[in-house]
Amino acid sequence: MLPFCFEWAWDIGHAIFFGGFWYAISILGAGMTYVILKSAYDTMNDSGESHH
Amino acid sequence: MDSALIPEGAKRCSMPKFYFGIAIVGGVVLWGVIAMLLIWWKGLNQTNMNDYYGFALWIWADLAVIAVGGGAFFTGLLKYIFKVDELKNIINFAVIIGVICYSSALLILAIDIGQPLRGWFIFWHANVHSMLTEVAFCLSCYFAVLVIEFIPNVLENRQANKVPFFHHLAHNMHGVMAVFAATGAFLSFFHQGSLGGVAGVMFGRPFAVREGLLIWPWTFFLFTWSAAAFGPCFTLLVTKITEIITGKKLVSDKTVHLLAKISGWMITTYIIAKIIDTIYWANVTVPSLGFELSHFYTNNSFYGYWILIAEILVCGVLPGLILIMKSTRENPTLRLVALILGVIGVCLNRWVMVLQIMAVPVMSFDTWALYIPSWQEVATTVLPVAYGIIFIALAYRYLPVFPQENELNYPVEPAAEAE
Numbered sequence: 136m137l138p139f140c141f142e143w144a145w146d147i148g149h150a151i152f153f154g155g156f157w158y159a160i161s162i163l164g165a166g167m168t169y170v171i172l173k174s175a176y177d178t179m180n181d182s183g184e185s186h187h
Numbered sequence: 188m189d190s191a192l193i194p195e196g197a198k199r200c201s202m203p204k205f206y207f208g209i210a211i212v213g214g215v216v217l218w219g220v221i222a223m224l225l226i227w228w229k230g231l232n233q234t235n236m237n238d239y240y241g242f243a244l245w246i247w248a249d250l251a252v253i254a255v256g257g258g259a260f261f262t263g264l265l266k267y268i269f270k271v272d273e274l275k276n277i278i279n280f281a282v283i284i285g286v287i288c289y290s291s292a293l294l295i296l297a298i299d300i301g302q303p304l305r306g307w308f309i310f311w312h313a314n315v316h317s318m319l320t321e322v323a324f325c326l327s328c329y330f331a332v333l334v335i336e337f338i339p340n341v342l343e344n345r346q347a348n349k350v351p352f353f354h355h356l357a358h359n360m361h362g363v364m365a366v367f368a369a370t371g372a373f374l375s376f377f378h379q380g381s382l383g384g385v386a387g388v389m390f391g392r393p394f395a396v397r398e399g400l401l402i403w404p405w406t407f408f409l410f411t412w413s414a415a416a417f418g419p420c421f422t423l424l425v426t427k428i429t430e431i432i433t434g435k436k437l438v439s440d441k442t443v444h445l446l447a448k449i450s451g452w453m454i455t456t457y458i459i460a461k462i463i464d465t466i467y468w469a470n471v472t473v474p475s476l477g478f479e480l481s482h483f484y485t486n487n488s489f490y491g492y493w494i495l496i497a498e499i500l501v502c503g504v505l506p507g508l509i510l511i512m513k514s515t516r517e518n519p520t521l522r523l524v525a526l527i528l529g530v531i532g533v534c535l536n537r538w539v540m541v542l543q544i545m546a547v548p549v550m551s552f553d554t555w556a557l558y559i560p561s562w563q564e565v566a567t568t569v570l571p572v573a574y575g576i577i578f579i580a581l582a583y584r585y586l587p588v589f590p591q592e593n594e595l596n597y598p599v600e601p602a603a604e605a606e
Contacts, residue, residue: 136311148315152324152379159328162370165467166363174355181351 192346194587196597205584212576219570223298231301239377239556240545245299250382250537252288252295253326255530257414258422259285259333260368260375264603265449267368276442279588280429281422282336287578289330291571297595298567318381318388325378332371336364343587376411383410383591386540393476394483394547395540396575397468405464406540412460413533416453419446420506420529427523437589440517447522451510455527458503465499483547487555490543498539502532 136143136153143149188202200203226233236243252528262281266274297303309323338554342357380403387404397404423446430437469480484492509515509525516522546556560568582588 136313141312142312146315152313152315152320156324156328159325159370159374162366163328163331166366169361170356170363170454173359174352177355177359178352179357 189585192344192585194585194592195345196593197587198597199584200563205438205580207393209580210313211523211575212227212573212580215573216577219573222566223570226298226301226563226567227303233561235558235561235564237558240542240558242541242545243359243411243558244542244560244568246296247538247541248571249292249295249299250541251293251534252571253379253382254410254533254537255380255418255421256285256288256292257375257418258420259336259418260329260371261287261415261418261453262422262446263336263368264372267365268372270602271445273442273445275445276589276591277422277426278584279340279590280426280438281419282333283579283582283588284422284425284575285333286330286337287571287575289326289333291575292326293330294574295567296573302348303477321381322378325374325381329371329374332367332374335360335367335409339364340582340586340588344585375414379411379414380407383407383540386544389544392544392549393473393478395544396472396476397464398472401541408455409461409464412453412457416450416457417529417533419450420454420526420533423447423450424523424526424530425579427526429583433583435592437592437595439591439595442591443522444517447510447516447526451507451516451525451527454503455507455511457552458499458507461503462499465495483543487557489557490546490555494535494539494543498532498535502535506532 138145222233234243259281262274262278265271266278297306300306309320310327313320313324339357339360342353342360347353348357371465383406384404386392387397387399387406389395396408398404399405399407423443426438426443473480473482484490484495506525506529509521510529515525542558548554548556548557
């Protein structure tokens with residue numbers, strides 16, 4: 136799963152599988168981090184104008 | 188008693204009546220949980236799986252809920268990426284159904300692996316040559332996507348939304364939902380496909396094996412296509428059932444007709460591809476492996492040509508035609524028939540691709556191996572259905588799932604509107 140695991144190999148199989156896996160995890164993590172930080176910022180500077 | 192939690196303007200049954208209903212369904216959940224604990228405690232000897240059936244009822248249920256749960260990714264793709272704005276009226280419910288289906292799939296897998304405490308091995312010690320590893324990765328990540336898509340709906344609960352941070356979080360999550368929906372579509376394409384790919388690459392099983400494109404057998408594409416085609420059917424069917432139980436109109440006809448039309452075209456194009464695939468397999472692949480088509484449908488007490496006709500014609504061609512023609516699509520009874528047939532069709536396809544594969548004799552000295560699940564397998568397969576009913580009931584009661592509910596059921600009087 137990670138390069139320091141004993142069974143890790145720098146081959147095409149690991150690159151495709153874990154590349155895709157970490158790519159998806161990174162997008163989800165970055166997206167959630169962004170919305171949480173933005174929401175905290177919006178809450179602190181609340182103008183009461185956000186509607187959806 | 189819980190009126191402060193019920194969406195503004197919506198009417199719900201009394202709390203005792205609601206929880207009485209939940210308790211009845213809870214009894215079924217309890218039955219499933221007892222079977223689940225029994226399997227975890229005593230092991231897989233509680234099942235009727237054997238050397239023929241390493242994949243059995245659970246894997247069929249797994250593939251079936253993932254297929255019908257495909258409505259979530261496909262509706263999300265249409266709404267957020269292709270900007271089909273009309274689908275905003277049903278997207279929340281599609282996501283809820285997706286959450287239920289995918290959490291059920293993960294629960295079933297946790298029971299099926301026999302050693303759930305070692306479930307994390309599939310990530311930590313991944314076999315990067317296995318399509319099932321890809322399925323595990325994509326399934327887990329896509330479940331995370333569905334939870335993320337569901338969070339704003341939870342935060343829009345009347346009381347939760349009063350908390351400023353939650354209010355902003357729901358608003359901001361809507362703002363970036365296209366990114367999550369695109370990630371979900373990417374993940375779904377691969378795990379739906381890989382579930383089909385698992386069957387298609389089994390060269391030792393002539394009933395399943397298919398040729399294909401590069402490393403992907405045709406079943407890879409057919410599984411993704413069928414999930415996108417029949418998933419919306421399941422979303423519309425569950426919406427209809429919810430409307431019948433609640434006695435309310437929850438989604439406008441315009442939205443239902445649009446999603447049914449899209450589903451109809453997806454089913455029709457899928458079933459054409461499936462027919463071509465079946466004809467090629469029967470006339471080229473099967474003879475090249477030394478078999479005849481009749482080998483897979485005769486000399487046993489259950490699997491006959493009926494299953495092929497039922498899957499492709501009755502539950503494929505027929506619902507596709509009903510849903511693409513305006514006159515039949517807009518007829519509520521015929522549409523309901525098409526939705527039911529469509530859902531049965533995709534479940535039948537997964538049954539064939541999981542269980543008939545195992546039943547067909549492969550060696551010359553072999554015979555058909557039919558299988559009847561144990562009560563523990565049945566109970567743990569029914570468990571997600573009961574859990575899903577409770578999940579939908581709670582979500583419907585406390586969350587603003589259907590944005591059109593008030594407008595469709597409690598229209599504002601012109602006089603009141605003028606005030």
